[in-house]
Amino acid sequence: MANDIPWERLFEEAARVRSRAHVPYSRFPVGAAILYSDGAVVPGCNVENATYGLTICAERNAFAAGVAQGHGKPVAVAIVVDTPEPCPPCGMCRQVMAEFGESDLPVRSRTPKGAEARYTLGELLPHAFTKAFF
């Protein structure tokens, strides 16, 4: 499966949705795109709020949309952030990814200039808390 992942398409989608991010406070737009086992690609951007604390990250918005749209297993996650070095997802987003994805879920982060970091979910969140424990 890993070789079949259309990463360029995922990064294009993540970059496209990143331009829609609602970031009047941080001015730090993030875009994410999830590929599902049914072939669907679901994008998400970060959406901030005047209370600050209600901000939701791009990755979590994409996962929530995937649930609402009824897709199956996530098989790849692409993230686009404009940082000097490619930026990994935050801890809350890692935990949400672990709700739906396996530890071998590939997660890649790219900057608009093309620098890229490659992870698996298991590397990002070892010893994840999941429903397997209860």
Ligand SMILES: O=c1ccn([C@H]2C[C@H](O)[C@@H](CO)O2)c(=O)[nH]1
């Ligand atoms: O993994 C992350 C980390 C941060 N952000 C957003 C939240 C906030 O809007 C902005 C600055 O933290 O970036 C994401 O979308 N994903």
